[in-house]
């Protein structure tokens with residue numbers, strides 16, 4: 001996940017490949033509860049791993065369900081053995097449900113019907129989320145529920161129900177506040193439908209029908225066939241009993257799919273037709289986890305995308321999307337659409353409208369105004385920043401794309417702590433003006449899709465020159481490594497510590513007993529070409545299975561690196577490995593020749609220096625802190641010798657690139673140096689400060 005202040009997306013050209021989407025949260029928690037109430041073991045595939053599913057799993061374990069493994073392991077199914085519709089007579093527990101509405105409400109209903117002694121608790125925000133309508137409905141049956149804090153809100157105390165006065169009358173529940181109340185009753189009441197039908201009647205207009213549809217579909221998978229009488233009355237037939245389906249797959253989130261459907265519709269495939277997906281030469285995006293058989297309402301986004309020109313093929317749990325041919329789907333066709341059935345996914349249409357041949361109108365979206373933010377206002381403001389003409393009304397938005405390529409603007413997109421704003425505006429990076437797009441607060445995507453940007457980058461390509469590189473070159477101990485790592489962290493960029501590659505080569509060659517000079521130039525170069533080198537997320541360096549992070553940091557290793565680095569064949573052997581680090585969204589590279597030789601077109605090159613005395617002192621402190629013994633005067637002598645060799649060698653000597661900015665850090669703190677580099681970087685961006 002990107003936790004940076006902002007994320008700059010370079011202009012993107014093509015998209016091609018396969019994405020697997022995370023499981024849907026609503027489906028995950030429903031499936032967990034249904035499996036827990038059933039007789040038998042359910043093998044659940046693709047369960048979402050999130051805060052909300054974790055609290056549900058913990059609660060079910062407390063209730064006596066066997067769950068294996070203990071936590072969600074990516075790629076591995078989780079097995080839940082249910083309680084068979086019954087809890088022991090003395091069941092008691094205090095359940096902590098965090099801020100998970102999808103756990104609090106259905107579990108409250110199920111436990112109130114099953115009976116026992118339970119406290120339902122959560123985080124403070126949970127105690128501000130209403131549950132009174134559900135409690136009222138459950139009390140009609142004879143459930144015993146008391147409020148431990150404020151009337152109408154959790155925390156709750158659940159006791160043993162008394163069903164003796166519960167006759168044939170329907171249970172009434174309000175449908176206009178949250179569909180979760182109805183969902184909770186639908187999942188709890190089959191536990192009481194042994195000898196009679198149970199009827200639930202909705203009072204008021206039922207909102208969010210697609211979510212009730214999901215509940216009914218899942219109930220059917222677990223053996224409960226609810227009769228839906230026009231979304232107003234629901235009948236759970238007498239004799240209903242939960243039965244595990246044995247195995248179940250959690251669908252991916254259909255609204256998350258909308259970004260990749262849009263991506264397929266607006267991006268061309270890869271230039272290289274040899275990589276085409278099938279015999280027809282069509283290049284496209286394949287989305288795994290959700291498809292034709294989806295039970296989620298937002299899957300109907302596919303129809304809207306098709307109406308705009310997307311070429312979509314589908315299977316039971318996959319979609320394949322490609323851009324239409326010019327004149328037949330490209331540019332996209334402007335649409336006028338009632339979006340009531342796909343409120344969340346429709347935001348993606350608003351960004352697709354930037355690539356349409358006219359004005360697009362999205363109607364019946366009043367609910368956008370009361371979501372994470374006022375989404376109509378937010379979309380209007382941000383689309384205008386990109387150069388679109390936007391008209392907004394109480395329940396509609398009308399978007400006309402920038403008139404020509406020259407009318408597009410580079411924008412810093414404010415995201416309002418709204419995951420969907422962040423995700424849909426990433427698609428603006430395909431603009432024909434080839435302008436970068438800045439997404440502020442990218443971590444807001446964590447709500448439903450923490451690795452959204454990683455998934456996006458994994459299927460997008462752009463010309464190498466568009467992927468920005470910041471070069472930080474300079475002599476030993478000038479602070480290059482430290483500064484490069486901090487700058488990369490601030491921008492969410494990749495990091496290349498090129499010196500480490502020479503250090504690893506030096507280490508490998510000296511371990512092989514080779515003299516580090518011209519006599520072994522070709523042999524060492526061959527070793528460099530084949531090294532199984534890997535940098536992990538913690539910046540540890542691996543050679544095969546060995547963590548060599550410490551071994552390459554000794555002064556001896558630095559000197560050996562300097563020796564092998566003077567051999568031209570070794571330098572050329574390492575070129576491709578270094579270039580391979582230039583990946584989306586950008587790179588910070590530190591070394592001696594980053595700006596002069598490896599990335600000569602980098603938009604920012606910094607030559608970092610400091611006095612020899614200062615560098616010797618820094619290195620001394622650094623080595624001592626790592627538990628490596630050192631001596632200042634030896635360090636000073638070694639460092640001057642290394643400077644001399646690095647500067648005087650014939651190939652790629654250490655020197656500032658002609659267009660490098662010089663920065664003497666002798667009198668500066670690390671923070672000051674980082675701030676200076678970032679400020680130079682900001683000055684080069686088309687969208688001022690975030």
Ligand SMILES: Nc1ncnc2c1ncn2[C@@H]1O[C@H](COP(=O)(O)OP(=O)(O)O)[C@@H](O)[C@H]1O
Nearest residue numbers: 476477478479480481482618622665668669670
């Ligand atoms: N501006 C600075 N002021 C003080 N110490 C610094 C500064 N920059 C770096 N250092 C320290 O100097 C040491 C050497 O820095 P390092 O990044 O390893 O240099 P290089 O990669 O250029 O060899 C580190 O311990 C680092 O914390």
Ligand SMILES: Nc1ccn([C@H]2C[C@H](O)[C@@H](COP(=O)(O)OP(=O)(O)O)O2)c(=O)n1
Nearest residue numbers: 476477498499500502561562565591592593
């Ligand atoms: N791009 C690079 C990086 C390092 N080298 C050589 C020259 C350096 O003395 C050694 C070690 O580099 P490294 O950056 O790890 O060394 P310091 O951390 O600056 O001491 O490798 C190089 O020739 N070209």
